[in-house]
Amino acid sequence: MSFEINKSVKWVGKIDWELKKFHGDELSTNRGSSYNSYLIQDEKIALIDCIWTPFAKEFVTNLKKEIDLNKIDYIIANHGEPDHSGALPELMREIPNTPIYCTANAMKSLKGQYHQDWNFVPVKTGDKLSLGSKEFIFIEARMLHWPDTMFTYLTGDNILFSNDGFGQHLASEHMFNDLVDQAELYHEALKYYANILTPFSKFVENKITEILSFNLPVDMICPSHGLIWRDNPLQIVDKYMAWAKDYQENQISIIYDTMWNSTKKMAEQIAAGIKLSDKDVTVKLFNCNSTHADKNDIITEVFKSKAILVGSPTINKGISFAVAGILEMIKGLAFKNKKGAAFGSYGWSGENTKLISTELEHAKFELLNEGLRVTWSPDDEALIKCQEFGQTIGEALK
16 A cells, blocks of 8 residues: 655555554554655655564565665665664665665664664754755654654655654554544544653653744654644644643543452542542543553553542552552653652551552652551441542642
């Protein structure tokens, strides 16, 4: 499959309908994804990015149907991660001397992964490459989301090839933003940002500010995953700027695990207490060890929340595996300007709330209180305490 984006730019990537996990098992991709590669034909011919290794032979075979590979003058590698570069060795076996334009860090990445000394041409922000009637302008985009990333801007057509920036893991037969369900599109765009780009929000803000200062017209944004932004393309840029600035909504998320439903009962009563104190706040509950739980969807809700409450029973003087895993993800994503508190039931030793509170502090969350512990299964009196705990938190966060 290929399709024309305009008279000189063609999409030559791969839609992966079956993809359900990514980055090993770190990221859920419940709606599939696409690996976007672009063929630009002017007086000179260039290929921007390749696709993932499992589809390398298919990619090269299909590319041969579009063009004589020996006519490709330039390869642009915006990022060295295997989902973008995996087909490069297969392609370079066919055209081994074709120059590869990339950042100096991308050159290190590609050499480190594929152990080939191809014809690399390192570039930096502001460097240009003529295609004849048009030219590429390269823009380094360090830490969006790897140190090697860059964007490539095509003059004349005013297209920004943004690699991982502004993308989504979303498979669709309609590859343009104006042709799909907008709620679905923005859910996947937000999930992508929350789970991948959050730690680099300051880099995102600074890079967007820099790009806007160039005053380059942008008629289209072509990322390396998901849909192409052709209708009001700067709408996603505006969203990124909002998401990069310690984003939060009027939401509190309650994340818990439970052994015998005691901590679950606490979570439900805490939620009820919050709503008693603030009818306008959105409260969401997540059993992170449920068979239906998606850790990346939970992280997306943490991103949206102004505060999270985390609950676990005490297990072997510790907390549950599922809660510990979510807390580790939260810590790594370096959320800013968020608050938190701990709760949970226990039978004997009761270290749970202290351990959770410590992890929240390590993740730079401001603690709302010392947490709430309940012994065994909560009775009516304990459930009232849970509700009061929720009310206190709701009032504090108004």
